[in-house]
Amino acid sequence: DAGITQSPRHKVTETGTPVTLRCHQTENHRYMYWYRQDPGHGLRLIHYSYGVKDTDKGEVSDGYSVSRSKTEDFLLTLESATSSQTSVYFCAISPGTVNTGELFFGEGSRLTVL
């Protein structure tokens, strides 16, 4: 299995508090992604990174920020969590090979905002 870990795996927090999810990879892959998965919506892209300090927004980026200060770590921050951000968050990594659709996903982080 690809070396990708997410932390924390489970978190319960209250509305208005900041939350940071961490994705760590040992594969030296170029691309890293943060998705959220909700029933009926499939996988929706929040942000992605195509290199250190190179990030871009996905389709549901409002309320989220990311940082990638080194190749192996991609952080997702909810500055002020809301109940609508209760979800399962998946990190994925992908090599920089052109055209590849092969992503390796983490095990997910289940976030509950009360």
Added chain:
Amino acid sequence: LAKTTQPISMDSYEGQEVNITCSHNNIATNDYITWYQQFPSQGPRFIIQGYKTKVTNEVASLFIPADRKSSTLSLPRVSLSDTAVYYCLVVKNAGNNRKLIWGLGTSLAVNP
């Protein structure tokens, strides 16, 4: 607007062949088609990828017609353990601006 469409759910029985079709009408020349499998409480797992015609690996086959506006994932002789959600993904490459167009997933139930 690029869109990937697949059936919401399918039912099958052990030992049967299952074919899941995905529609991607706006596919472009440089786009690739990929399929994933997801079990509950796990991240999606890559199954197979193709560009045109037919690709086969130890798990599945992928059929892509000449116009590439659809693709069919074929699972031979399914077992109960193939019960999962299957996602179709179109990868659109444009320099660093890579776009991944996911379908909403097909929930496959394999019955005894």
